[in-house]
Amino acid sequence: MGYTPHVMVLGGGVTGTAIARDLAIRGLDVTLVERGRLTDGATGRMQGLLYSGARYADTSQPVAAKCYDENRTLAEIADHCVEETGGLLVPTDADEATVESIVEACEDCDIPAEALTGEEARSMEPALDEGVEGAVRVPDATVDPFRLTVATAKSATEFGAEIRTHTEVTDIHVEDGAVTAVTVERDPEPTGRPHPEDSEGATADSTSPDGDDPDTVPDGGKQVPGASGGPGAVPPGETDMPGMPGTTGEERPSRPTAGTERLEPDYVVNATGAWADEVAGLAGFSFPMHRSRGAMVITEDQPVGMPVSLGATPGPVRTVVPHGQHAVVGATNDPVADPDDLDGDGDDADRLLADLTGVVPALDDSRLLRTFWGVRSGPPRGDGEGRRFALVDHADRDGCWGMTTVVGGTLTIHRLVAERVADHVCGTFGISRECKTDELPLPGSEDQEVLDAVMDTFGLSSPVYDRTRERLGSRTPEVLDTDGPNPVLCEAESVTRAEVRDALDDATGGAVDLNDVRIRTSATMGACQGGRCAHRIAAELHPEYELGVIEDALDDLLAERWKGQRHALWGDQLAQAARNYDFHASTLGRKYRFEVAEREDSDGIALDGFDDGPVTGGADQPVGWGMRR
Amino acid sequence: MTDDVVVVGGGIEGYVAALTAALEEPVADVRLLVRDDGRFCHEPGWIDLLGYPPADGDSAGDDDAGPVREPLQEPFAALSDLPADHPYSRAGVEEVRRALSLFEELSGYEGLDSDANALVATATGAVTPTFLYPDSVASGLASDGRETLLVGFERIVDFDAALAAAKLDEFLPYDVGHTTIELDVEVGGAEPAKRFAEVFDDNEELDGELPARRAVAGKIRNELDIEPRIGFPAVLGRSAAEDVRSDLEAILQADVFEVPLGPPSMPGLRLADRLRSELDDAGVAVETGVTVTDVGTADDRIASVEVAGGSAEGDDLRERYEGEQFVLATGGLGAGGLRADRERIREPAFGCHVTQPADRADWVAEGFLDDQPFARAGLAVDDEFRPLDADDTPEFGNLRATGRVLGGADVAAEQSTGGVAVVTGYAAGQLAAEW
Ligand SMILES: Cc1cc2nc3c(=O)[nH]c(=O)nc-3n(C[C@H](O)[C@H](O)[C@H](O)COP(=O)(O)OP(=O)(O)OC[C@H]3O[C@@H](n4cnc5c(N)ncnc54)[C@H](O)[C@@H]3O)c2cc1C
Numbered sequence A: 001m002g003y004t005p006h007v008m009v010l011g012g013g014v015t016g017t018a019i020a021r022d023l024a025i026r027g028l029d030v031t032l033v034e035r036g037r038l039t040d041g042a043t044g045r046m047q048g049l050l051y052s053g054a055r056y057a058d059t060s061q062p063v064a065a066k067c068y069d070e071n072r073t074l075a076e077i078a079d080h081c082v083e084e085t086g087g088l089l090v091p092t093d094a095d096e097a098t099v100e101s102i103v104e105a106c107e108d109c110d111i112p113a114e115a116l117t118g119e120e121a122r123s124m125e126p127a128l129d130e131g132v133e134g135a136v137r138v139p140d141a142t143v144d145p146f147r148l149t150v151a152t153a154k155s156a157t158e159f160g161a162e163i164r165t166h167t168e169v170t171d172i173h174v175e176d177g178a179v180t181a182v183t184v185e186r187d188p189e190p191t192g193r194p195h196p197e198d199s200e201g202a203t204a205d206s207t208s209p210d211g212d213d214p215d216t217v218p219d220g221g222k223q224v225p226g227a228s229g230g231p232g233a234v235p236p237g238e239t240d241m242p243g244m245p246g247t248t249g250e251e252r253p254s255r256p257t258a259g260t261e262r263l264e265p266d267y268v269v270n271a272t273g274a275w276a277d278e279v280a281g282l283a284g285f286s287f288p289m290h291r292s293r294g295a296m297v298i299t300e301d302q303p304v305g306m307p308v309s310l311g312a313t314p315g316p317v318r319t320v321v322p323h324g325q326h327a328v329v330g331a332t333n334d335p336v337a338d339p340d341d342l343d344g345d346g347d348d349a350d351r352l353l354a355d356l357t358g359v360v361p362a363l364d365d366s367r368l369l370r371t372f373w374g375v376r377s378g379p380p381r382g383d384g385e386g387r388r389f390a391l392v393d394h395a396d397r398d399g400c401w402g403m404t405t406v407v408g409g410t411l412t413i414h415r416l417v418a419e420r421v422a423d424h425v426c427g428t429f430g431i432s433r434e435c436k437t438d439e440l441p442l443p444g445s446e447d448q449e450v451l452d453a454v455m456d457t458f459g460l461s462s463p464v465y466d467r468t469r470e471r472l473g474s475r476t477p478e479v480l481d482t483d484g485p486n487p488v489l490c491e492a493e494s495v496t497r498a499e500v501r502d503a504l505d506d507a508t509g510g511a512v513d514l515n516d517v518r519i520r521t522s523a524t525m526g527a528c529q530g531g532r533c534a535h536r537i538a539a540e541l542h543p544e545y546e547l548g549v550i551e552d553a554l555d556d557l558l559a560e561r562w563k564g565q566r567h568a569l570w571g572d573q574l575a576q577a578a579r580n581y582d583f584h585a586s587t588l589g590r591k592y593r594f595e596v597a598e599r600e601d602s603d604g605i606a607l608d609g610f611d612d613g614p615v616t617g618g619a620d621q622p623v624g625w626g627m628r629r
Numbered sequence B: 001m002t003d004d005v006v007v008v009g010g011g012i013e014g015y016v017a018a019l020t021a022a023l024e025e026p027v028a029d030v031r032l033l034v035r036d037d038g039r040f041c042h043e044p045g046w047i048d049l050l051g052y053p054p055a056d057g058d059s060a061g062d063d064d065a066g067p068v069r070e071p072l073q074e075p076f077a078a079l080s081d082l083p084a085d086h087p088y089s090r091a092g093v094e095e096v097r098r099a100l101s102l103f104e105e106l107s108g109y110e111g112l113d114s115d116a117n118a119l120v121a122t123a124t125g126a127v128t129p130t131f132l133y134p135d136s137v138a139s140g141l142a143s144d145g146r147e148t149l150l151v152g153f154e155r156i157v158d159f160d161a162a163l164a165a166a167k168l169d170e171f172l173p174y175d176v177g178h179t180t181i182e183l184d185v186e187v188g189g190a191e192p193a194k195r196f197a198e199v200f201d202d203n204e205e206l207d208g209e210l211p212a213r214r215a216v217a218g219k220i221r222n223e224l225d226i227e228p229r230i231g232f233p234a235v236l237g238r239s240a241a242e243d244v245r246s247d248l249e250a251i252l253q254a255d256v257f258e259v260p261l262g263p264p265s266m267p268g269l270r271l272a273d274r275l276r277s278e279l280d281d282a283g284v285a286v287e288t289g290v291t292v293t294d295v296g297t298a299d300d301r302i303a304s305v306e307v308a309g310g311s312a313e314g315d316d317l318r319e320r321y322e323g324e325q326f327v328l329a330t331g332g333l334g335a336g337g338l339r340a341d342r343e344r345i346r347e348p349a350f351g352c353h354v355t356q357p358a359d360r361a362d363w364v365a366e367g368f369l370d371d372q373p374f375a376r377a378g379l380a381v382d383d384e385f386r387p388l389d390a391d392d393t394p395e396f397g398n399l400r401a402t403g404r405v406l407g408g409a410d411v412a413a414e415q416s417t418g419g420v421a422v423v424t425g426y427a428a429g430q431l432a433a434e435w
């Protein structure tokens, strides 16, 4: 067996995981590190629209054509993460483009598009305003970014890649004009780590996967999972837990422990999205980047049946994207310098709705669950849409061998971006192996439960997918079949006590973060946004944790939920917030707290002076405890 | 037919206003328009008077652990310090007393014997000051220094007995113990609290063996040590709650009390049932399932209200009620008596002027449990509880506003929600009957 380069991929967004997958399929050794969870960056903070490319057809033909190609490819290889809803583009008065010109431009790029009269458009999407005079039907689709990324990560691990979450790159070492090592810091909080029992015997177990193996990769590349042989190929068994560090069977540590570690890969790919310049800065490189913040709001209802986008000329996109029973409305576009600058303005929601309610009037009555923000990034240049991408090989740019940074792109074209990166890396090592990611389906499309299990492994749950299915029906039996009663703690999202405990079990040790339980289970993400259920989830921390810790964890969770709500509070959601406030302040008495500390010398608070109730005792009193013995 | 008094809104203040008017003026025709029992689902069942000195309205966002405050021991003494636009100040201290004693009589509640606040334990193991309380809470007062055993039911998730007991035990000067038991109640798609209450009301057999009350007692008897009182989540029946408690007390040989939970709150619903039967006795006509959709006015007075709603018979009911005097008792933001769009908080039934921060960004405080400006938004009234327009003139000569729709106080923060409802309902009911 020849020399196999070890490539380190930085960043666990959709781009990084796709690069890891592509390289692993081509037979390279891959380690991906992500400082938080998978999807913590832009990938978990976007609109979930799988662009058809039609919006760019008149201004940027090659981009549009690529976009449509990728849209089709993802619908093929990730059909379980994509819903082919079709979509409508509604030109506005401000647009130069018209229905006709868009359709014409689409034809030039081979994007199937159809001109619709207002009436035809309304029969397809009854939510459209009476005033809409025409629209273009385009092959937009919706995509679940959480499941897409996790499915990609699973595939990567099946081909031998190692994925380490909660592992942050803190230094990149350069010596004699080459990148030599990367220092990572492992978060002491092991959340997101696989269950201990899963790590045992993972490599020993070689149950073969279910029948229909895809073709093997030619040219000495790794073979697909389950096919025997192949250097580093991992036979994933039923009990194998992908994503497990160490499943490659090579000499890497079987589980990263807390603390700092120095890795010496042969090559580094920096795919840290909006943080790419920051991370490259660790090696002393610098390059300009464009960043803009996008605000999105989540509606409790689903005002539209298919994505409806406003405006055709590039500029801020305004789209209503249906997801599960909800919709994500977005997005604004405000330049920001700092990738962590996520706190937008109070009028973000108003700006979104102001433009959209003219076309989808029902949005005016929609209950807004919350606002959230994401940061787009890309190479600097005018339009700021971030849909262009660029590879920066630091050998060319900075005269330093061993690292390439990728910036920009969209989720829609992420696979193509990854292909280009992998081509480039392979080229650097003189490896000529074909890209296979456009034909090998992602795991889980046959059997959703496979993906559920991996979502659990990575400590994620998808707010999109979880409510489009009989959620409890497809949970793993271990989570549901408990001996005792397993009541629902979060009604809106049907999250049971066992699921919460399960999520907590994975987080033993370090700091308690109920937000983590939320992300794992989707609890508190429904209409009440935690007001009615957060205290129940916090109660599950008892008795393992101290009382003060439990109270703080509850406060933190409620604070996180409040952060996303308070900017768009009116209508039903303000009514809900008012009830939540009453419940916590009055019924639970959580607004003011007794000063207990000062009374440490005494045996507790002084009760003298308060009403001690109607006189009981005497004849009224039950016979008394003495009789019970 | 023209009613003498039409009360719009089915919360505590509406019930009290209608009852007061009917009792004050037995010959008067009083009508109460109620949308549903939703508002009582949110009532903990106790009636606060004034638990804390009123917040100054400044958002104290500096400490996210919540400010430390001493609860008031003597709420009456603090009433005179309230600002002039506080609902209690409008009514006057004497009226507050009269209102509470009428309510005590109507509801069968306790607490007026002592002028002091009582402390009650909450479902999350805090204590909160309150003033009047039902029998089902009386023996459980945290300010009564007897040792306590808390019992949880696995399926009633709002109340974790072990956690609540641990917290209470930490700062109360007596021991609080706990046990949690599993009752095999088939909940199905029902709301667990309602289903449990039904099981206790009917004393259903569990596991096909023991009747529910006996089954519960059997499961905790061994856990009981020396505690003279036992607290349960507030699901011990609705219609037969008194029997449920006295049966449990007889078997367990200890006082039994309840800890109120979130909606659907059984103590709240029991209060609704109780007041409802008082309304029937007093001859008040109650229309349920109706929402005011329009009002007819003449000469700055309300002449009639039009309602729509799903009555028991059909859902396209439309009716117009004419009246001499009207009482607005539709509640605050949480109940729908106030309703916000993106620009303004409005009062949808009569379109009264709502005092509020001009800018939506200022409705909401930065922290969830900071003093919330939206909680203070509401109608400004004159001394006769007539809502005032932007120029401080009464909107209508014959409309009075009560309860949570009123502005000027964050009743949730100062723990005066129930008291303000009772007192303003009483005052408005009297004024309406006088005319
Ligand atoms: C508001 C908004 C709406 C959008 N809507 C759409 C849409 O509808 N359709 C579409 O196709 N695209 C959309 N996009 C674009 C799409 O979200 C992004 O192109 C895509 O998610 C980028 O993925 P990524 O992996 O490159 O970056 P990211 O997802 O940001 O991943 C980068 C990762 O690097 C990690 N990281 C950072 N620093 C370090 C470090 N030091 N060590 C380790 N890890 C580190 C981060 O935690 C992060 O997880 C939208 C974007 C935004 C902001």
Ligand SMILES: Cc1cc2nc3c(=O)[nH]c(=O)nc-3n(C[C@H](O)[C@H](O)[C@H](O)COP(=O)(O)OP(=O)(O)OC[C@H]3O[C@@H](n4cnc5c(N)ncnc54)[C@H](O)[C@@H]3O)c2cc1C
Pocket (backbone or CB within 6 Å): A036, A040, A043, A044, A045, A046, A047, A048, A144, A145, A298, A323, A326, A328, A339, A340, A369, A370, A371, A372, A373, A463, A464, A515, A516, A524, A525, A526, A560, A564
């Ligand atoms: C398609 C789609 C559908 C959705 N549907 C729903 C829904 O129905 N209900 C709902 O409530 N939400 C929904 N969301 C929103 C989603 O749950 C999150 O709110 C969103 O992804 C952003 O996270 P957040 O607002 O919780 O932010 P945060 O809480 O800020 O982020 C989440 C996690 O990332 C970490 N983090 C954030 N920023 C950084 C940083 N700079 N560095 C390191 N770590 C960081 C935080 O510590 C936290 O643990 C949806 C999102 C999408 C994309």
